[in-house]
Amino acid sequence: MNKNIFVFVFFSLLLFFSRQVFSQIAIDIDSIKTGKVYKLIMYDNQEFIGKVISKDNESLKISSGKVTYRLHNRDIHEIYKDAGHSVYEYIFSVSGGITYYGESESYHYHYSVHNSINGFNAGIEGIHPIKKTNGLRLSLHYNSLHRDDDTTTASQIFTYTDVNIYSLTGDYLLGNFNTKNKFYYYFNMGAGFQIVDEGTYTYTYLNNTFTYNPKPVFKLMIDLGFTAGIKISKNFGLFTHAQFNNVFNGWLIFLYDDRSYPLSAGISYMF
Structure with missing residues (x-):
């Protein structure tokens, strides 16, 4: 049996935003401690962010990257100390679970309305x-599904093989990303595409058998979902996720669409 081989190559770039969250303290040079990170604003509005490496009654030295600055105490207008991140910079996750996939009546020209195929993801x-309350997500998922043989009538039989689905989606997230909370959660809504790759299937009609080798099919999709997790350490968390995907099969949007319902659980690394 000939098999289609599909190679799915994915390169993703995440936009990098670096931020520092500072809390203001009174202008008291004596309160500055060596080895700590501060943000210093001068009377001429220049800003310096770095680690204090030494200080005396006249000046202090701060290290910012590979550069060291010597600042006169009398020129310092405001002092802020590093309060740490209150929002995660990035969260990376891996997950696995089960998928229920409902196909429209037009799929493969059979007449079973929303024939279901199930498997894992x-x-x-x-x-x-x-x-703290919103973010962006880029996801890559794989679904391995099995379609049962379909006997529409006594004279028509469809014999199928497994179905492999690769999807890439981008989502807007609304939830809780505060580093100080033990629980994290978010709703997701977005769009993307699927590439459906199947093996050979056969169609038998009145004792005549026809063999088909479908090519990978590109389909647009939209998704809605919810994720809830709990932190088990400073940088790791466990989560569960439920999602609804609407997969477009053509120009008649929502009329002959496929719909899938993946349920999954996984582990996150956050920093």
């Missing part, structure tokens, strides 16, 4: 929180 995703 696996995925990786990267999240960049923008604020």
